[in-house]
Amino acid sequence: MRRAFRNMNLVVGGILVMAIVVTAFLSVFYTPHDPNRMNLSKRFQPPGPANFLGTDQYGRDILSRVMKGAVNSLVVGWVAVGIGMGFGVLLGSLAAYWRGWKDEGVMRLADVLYGFPAVLSAILVTSSFGPGIINSMVAIGIFNIPIFARLTRGASLSVWQRDYVTSARAIGQTNKAIIWRTILPNTLSPLIVQGTVQLAIAILAEAALSYLGLGTQPPHASWGRMLAEAQTFMEISPRLAIFPGLAIAVAVLGFNLLGDGLRDLLDPKLTEARR
Numbered sequence: 001m002r003r004a005f006r007n008m009n010l011v012v013g014g015i016l017v018m019a020i021v022v023t024a025f026l027s028v029f030y031t032p033h034d035p036n037r038m039n040l041s042k043r044f045q046p047p048g049p050a051n052f053l054g055t056d057q058y059g060r061d062i063l064s065r066v067m068k069g070a071v072n073s074l075v076v077g078w079v080a081v082g083i084g085m086g087f088g089v090l091l092g093s094l095a096a097y098w099r100g101w102k103d104e105g106v107m108r109l110a111d112v113l114y115g116f117p118a119v120l121s122a123i124l125v126t127s128s129f130g131p132g133i134i135n136s137m138v139a140i141g142i143f144n145i146p147i148f149a150r151l152t153r154g155a156s157l158s159v160w161q162r163d164y165v166t167s168a169r170a171i172g173q174t175n176k177a178i179i180w181r182t183i184l185p186n187t188l189s190p191l192i193v194q195g196t197v198q199l200a201i202a203i204l205a206e207a208a209l210s211y212l213g214l215g216t217q218p219p220h221a222s223w224g225r226m227l228a229e230a231q232t233f234m235e236i237s238p239r240l241a242i243f244p245g246l247a248i249a250v251a252v253l254g255f256n257l258l259g260d261g262l263r264d265l266l267d268p269k270l271t272e273a274r275r
Contacts, residue, residue, distance in 0.1 A: 003265060010261025016254025020247075024074050027067035035064040036219045044237045056226075056240055057233055066247050068221035072133065073251060076215075077202040079137045081195050084144020089191065091145070092152025093179055096160060107153065110146035117143075119208045126214040136215045140205045144198055151194055155187035162186075189266040193259050200255035207248050223248050 005011060032052065039059035047054045053062040095106040116124070125139035126132070159165065160183065168178050209215030210224030218225065223244040230240035 007261045007264055009257045010265060013254050013257030013259070013261050016250055017258050020070055020251050020254060021074065023067055024070035027064075027071055031061075031064035031067050033061035033064045035060060035068045035221045037061075044233075047239075053243055054237070054239055056237075057229070062240070062243055065221040065226060066223070066243050069223040069226065069244060069247065070251075072210075072216050072220065072222050073203045073206055073248075076133060076137050076140065076206040077199045080140035080202040080206075081144055081198050083138065083141025084198065085148050085191065085195055087141075088145045088148025088150075089152045089184070092149040092154075093156055093183065095149070095153045096156035096183075097175065097179065103153070106149065110149045113142065114146040114150070119205050122205055122209050123212070123214060126209060131209075131214040131217060133216050133220075136206055136209050139209075140202050143205075144202070147198065148191065148194065151190055152187055155190055156183050159183050159186045193263045193266065196255055196259035196262055200252045200259070203251050203255070204248065 037060060039055075042051075042055050042059040043057055045051055045055040045059070051061050051063065053066070056062055056065070091106050091110070095103040098106075113121075121143045122136060122139035125142065126135045129135050165178060165182055168182055173181070206215055207222070207224030207227070210222040211228045213225075213228065216222035216225055226244035227241055227248075230237075230244070233240055
């Protein structure tokens, strides 16, 4: 714990991520106003007691929409990373166990998928199957699969060479038991760090898709969608873009800093170097 609190990346990242998570959780039960309620008589209201961050072009409360947008961003991020981690860890573990041509086949398929950027892959999927939050999660999740597959394979190959794996074989454990009880637990550290970093990428990809009209659909609040709607009114009310833009920046920065901090904390080599 002392080392964790001395790690500024971990502390700052944790605070920023906690702020986003608490905001999203709070918005499930409470927002100052209905985020989808329009009131054209209150268009472009400046920040004040009634509307802390002001109102948008439809008279909707900006603060309420930013809070609701946090829910969409986190849900898409967690589900997308969960899809990528679930399939990627399975394929990477099997590839490290199979070796040979099966290993090569899995890795070459991962290379093909990895060759497409996250946003480009997501645009391809959502353009083919239609826009929406579900397709966005699936599209971003598919991009994450090769990342976790390659990471898991590399870490698993290293663990398979350890003496404790040889000992597990000597006492009669099956390969399935070794993978679940020995290999996977010893690859969790890099997977946790990579998962945290990929959350930041997934949130940014979701915002990009929503900005292009392929992600979260109106009237539901989304940071990317708010930016798209605000670009027409930048000269009239620049805060329409400033607040959702800041929310995206805080979320991405928070998860990146948290990932860097966890890497420093969980990597034994880095820990030893600091002593």
